[in-house]
Amino acid sequence: MLAGAAGISSIAGLSLYSALVPLPLRQAERTTTAVGAAASANPTASADNLVPASGPVGDIAPGLAPGRSNAGANVERTVTDDGSVVTKFSPRPREDDGPILIDTPRIGQDPRMAALPNDLLLEDSPYGRLPVVGPDGWRPVDQYARPWSGARGTRIAIVVGGLGLSQTGTQRAIQELPAEITLAFAATGNSLQRWMQEARRKGHEILLQVPFEPFDYPANDPGRGTLLTNRPVVENLSGLHEAMARITNYTGIMNYMGGRFLSDATALEPVMRDIGKRGLLFFDDGSSARSLTGQMAKALDMPQAFADVQLDGQLDRQAILQRLDELERIALRQGSAIGTASAFDETVDAIRLWSEEVSRRGIEIVGVSALANGTAP
Secondary structure, three states, X not given: OOOEEOOOOOOOOOOHHHHHOOOEHHHOOOEEEEEOHHHHOOOOOOHHHHOOOXXXXXXXXXXXXXXXXXXXXXXXXXXXXXXXXXXXXXXOOOOOOXXXXXXXXXXXXXXXXXXXXXXXXXXXXXXXXXXXXXXXXXXXXXXXXOOEOOOOOOEEEEEEEEEOXXXXXXXXXXXXXXXXXXXXXXXXXXXXXXXXXXHHHOOOOEEEEEEEOOOOOOOOOOOOOOEOOOOOHHHHHHHHHHHHOOOOXXXXXXXXXXXXXXXXXXXXXXXXHHHHHOOOEEEEOOOOOOOOHHHHHHHHOOOEEEOOEEOOOOOOHHHHHHHHHHHHHHHHHHOEEEEEEEOOHHHHHXXXXXXXXXXXXXXEEOOHHHHOEOOOO
């Protein structure tokens, strides 16, 4: 699935942020671990011992703990024109009697920089800054993905939506839900940039929730900025871009309602195409059996994920726990599963309780991008 954040292939002209943030594995620095008898030969060596005398010495290279041996690796540090220090960490060739070198990927963005956008993945527009694919092909869905182990065991993603609509509910969800839970912010919410930064600092992957026309519109109105089937394409794209510009650092778009819109190929295709060309995934909450997002995403070769279980249709903690158990059974049967929910108090309590237990059963909770089609390297 997702490759991990790792190194920077070129530093000329990059900002301080770009010089310091590790780019993901596809471009790619890897953390190298020495295995075998020689791995413990010098347990007190530091990365500084491997730095050329003429080079600057800063923090120990990414992936190495202080006090650990760096045998089997080369550390090279250089200074850019703006004074930033860039560390290059690479394995040495194995000698005949040396240790085996194993490349261990770091998958996802460095959490220390997760609240900051990558300027190379943004463009200016009349609505504000919009996500784009970078000049090297790197996508927002790659940059802002939550790190995960990379193992191919049983995996579950849970997306909690509606954040930004209630200030107290949003704060509670960000603070109390485990960092592995994906949070979806409503484009019509308030203080979204502040909440986004807090959520990212807590380790959450985030989505942007855009309102789409339901079958019973306008009796059931998703709210301001709803994309409608009877509007010209240019107006729907304008509404989409206005929503996209509300925040940054999200891996994709999630629908809010939208049964009619998501089943109308003519209205849906240009919207999905725009989302895909910007390097974003589309997450379908599974509320409409007639949705065409799966077929459309496949035709457009863009990342897409589809929910398996709606967790809090009945707003009762015990009922939500039972739905989480159902989600777990699906994941055990098919290898992975995705659940959706809203940020109600009962939901937050149930997910927090269930999450504390599920890891002991050998199941990994991952960001939704880890389970999206089209995100593998």
